[in-house]
Amino acid sequence: MIGSLSRNQLDAIRGALVAVLPSRSPADVVLKFYFRDHRQLGARDRALVADTVYTVLRHRRVLEAVTPSASPRELALASLVRFQGYGVGPLEPVLKAEEHTWLVALKARDLDQLPFAVRADLPDWVVERLRTRFSDTEILALARSLASPAPLDLRVNTLQAPRDAVLARLEADGIEAAPTRYSPLGVRLKEKIALNRHPMFLAGAVEVQDEGSQLLGLLVEPRRTDMVVDFCAGAGGKTLQLGAAMNSQGRLYAFDVSDKRLANLTPRLRRSGLSNVHPQRIEGENDAKVKRLRGKIDRVLVDAPCTGLGTLRRNPDLKSRQSEQSLAELNAKQFAILEAGASLLKAGGRLVYGTCSLLAEENETIVERFLAAHPDFSLLPVGEVLGRQGIVIPGCDRYLALSPVKHDTDGFFAAVLQRGA
Numbered sequence: 001m002i003g004s005l006s007r008n009q010l011d012a013i014r015g016a017l018v019a020v021l022p023s024r025s026p027a028d029v030v031l032k033f034y035f036r037d038h039r040q041l042g043a044r045d046r047a048l049v050a051d052t053v054y055t056v057l058r059h060r061r062v063l064e065a066v067t068p069s070a071s072p073r074e075l076a077l078a079s080l081v082r083f084q085g086y087g088v089g090p091l092e093p094v095l096k097a098e099e100h101t102w103l104v105a106l107k108a109r110d111l112d113q114l115p116f117a118v119r120a121d122l123p124d125w126v127v128e129r130l131r132t133r134f135s136d137t138e139i140l141a142l143a144r145s146l147a148s149p150a151p152l153d154l155r156v157n158t159l160q161a162p163r164d165a166v167l168a169r170l171e172a173d174g175i176e177a178a179p180t181r182y183s184p185l186g187v188r189l190k191e192k193i194a195l196n197r198h199p200m201f202l203a204g205a206v207e208v209q210d211e212g213s214q215l216l217g218l219l220v221e222p223r224r225t226d227m228v229v230d231f232c233a234g235a236g237g238k239t240l241q242l243g244a245a246m247n248s249q250g251r252l253y254a255f256d257v258s259d260k261r262l263a264n265l266t267p268r269l270r271r272s273g274l275s276n277v278h279p280q281r282i283e284g285e286n287d288a289k290v291k292r293l294r295g296k297i298d299r300v301l302v303d304a305p306c307t308g309l310g311t312l313r314r315n316p317d318l319k320s321r322q323s324e325q326s327l328a329e330l331n332a333k334q335f336a337i338l339e340a341g342a343s344l345l346k347a348g349g350r351l352v353y354g355t356c357s358l359l360a361e362e363n364e365t366i367v368e369r370f371l372a373a374h375p376d377f378s379l380l381p382v383g384e385v386l387g388r389q390g391i392v393i394p395g396c397d398r399y400l401a402l403s404p405v406k407h408d409t410d411g412f413f414a415a416v417l418q419r420g421a
Contacts, residue, residue: 004090009045010076012038013052017072020053020317027057027317055079057316058147061121065114066106074099081107121147125324126309129359142358145405150313153180154187154195155209155237157272159244161200163187169200181408182393183214185241204271209237212310212402212409215393216303216354217241219385219400219416224249226298231255231341233279236265238303243274254279255290285340297344299351304334306355306362310411313404327361334366342374348421350380354400354414363413364399370417380416 015038020030031053035046056063056079063082067074077095080086081103088095088103095103111119116136117127120143130139154177156163163179166187170177175193180186187206195201195208217238222228224247230239233254243252254277256262262279269277282289307322307330308315334355342351353370355362371377383397395401400414 005080005086005094007094009048010073010094012041012045012049013076014073016049016053017056017076020057021072021075021320023317023320026315026321027053028315052076052079052084054149054316055083057319058312059083059121060316060320061118062111062114065118066109066111068098068102077103078106119143121319123319123322125327126319126359129361133360142403142405145403146309146312146411147316148313148404150210150311150404150410151408152189152192152195153209153211153214154189154206155183155185155214155241156187157205157207157240157244158185159248159273160203160205166200166206173198180211180214182391183211183218184389184391185218186211186214202271204273207237207240207268207272209241210410212356212407212412213237214241215386215391215400215402215409216352216412216414217245217301218389218391219352219354219382219414220245220299220301220350221385221389222246222250222252222299226250227253227293227296228299229253229255229293229297229301229341229344231285231300231302231337232304233265234258234261234303236262236268236277236279238301239265239277239279240268240272240274242299242301243272243277246276248274248276250276252277253293255282257282257284285337290340290344294343295346298346298349300341300344300349302338302341302351302353304337304353304355304362304366306330306334306357307359308356309358310356310402310404310413313410327359331361331366334362335369338366338370339374342370342377342417342419345419347419349419351377351417351419352414353417354412356410356412358403358411358413363401363415367399367415367417376420377417378420380418382414382416385416 016034019034020027056075063075063078064070067078117124120140122143156166176190177187180188200206222242222245233239233256236254239254259281262281265279280289308318338353381398382400402409402412
């Protein structure tokens with residue numbers, strides 16, 4: 001059992017929840033600004049605040065259902081008692097009389113009596129869609145996995161060091177790590193550490209990248225002399241992976257609509273040692289920079305904007321920030337970007353379409369609609385593409401369909417599309 005809690009700590013947690021819960025911006029961004037404005041908080045207090053905020057976000061529906069008014073203070077106390085190991089007794093000095101009563105009752109309450117979607121702690125519209133593909137038992141297992149913190153995975157930059165050397169260096173530094181289960185480029189750390197000052201990170205030998213994301217990049221299989229486009233590059237994790245796979249040869253365009261995201265790629269690119277990456281901001285899928293490359297590209301990666309529901313282990317606030325309306329808007333954008341990316345390919349070229357979503361509407365439905373409209377494209381079975389690289393993933397034959405409960409990765413989907421010769 002964990003010890004006591006000070007009134008200042010509870011006030012800090014409450015204040016952070018007041019800022020985060022409206023879900024107007026990503027939780028990590030809001031917390032960053034909250035800590036900037038509350039510099040008096042020490043490292044231990046910041047860790048407690050962040051842990052409690054993310055625990056509340058992971059179990060928000062349950063906590064709102066079992067607290068009297070679901071105020072930020074009540075949600076914090078309920079999270080501490082029900083999910084973070086605090087006893088009611090040690091909290092007594094900071095409790096109001098009525099809070100003691102309902103916290104004792106909450107400690108003993110059977111949460112299995114709550115409605116199914118509340119127990120799963122997923123929005124009703126998400127549960128409704130998952131039920132078309134999974135049993136309730138499978139949905140609960142998936143939901144519980146999504147409510148667990150994600151591990152810290154690294155991708156080895158093979159231009160700088162082999163994976164064995166990275167593992168040996170981590171072991172020498174007292175950092176427990178192991179090879180990832182499926183990705184030949186991955187390393188999983190036993191505990192999360194501040195990696196940004198480690199010499200291997202500073203030298204560009206490793207980058208933080210979930211194993212699922214690495215597998216998505218491996219489907220592209222770029223050759224050294226190829227022209228490649230990473231259509232939605234973001235901060236460039238998969239861009240850097242593709243550049244290394246090309247041995248820093250050929251030409252690799254990193255497109256994104258966000259200056260800020262591409263700016264985040266700059267220091268990572270510098271560390272990587274790659275010289276074949278060309279970041280370019282575009283206005284959208286119909287930008288002139290895109291149009292001029294039509295029919296000239298060998299490989300395209302479309303890591304499409306999506307609901308991100310496969311990343312709830314890292315971003316539990318997405319449950320509150322996405323809706324059926326945003327899903328419909330994303331579906332239109334996903335199809336438009338897929339068509340634009342496909343137009344870049346030469347005859348015989350390959351496109352990998354991926355999302356970090358668990359919903360068929362963002363995944364198989366988009367791909368099947370595209371194939372129906374473009375008979376010159378065909379589907380390459382993911383199992384064959386990965387099998388050539390010595391990778392076998394259970395349940396991933398036709399499509400890549402990664403799940404935190406089955407594969408212990410973020411939830412990723414991918415399809416490999418080939419343009420006819």
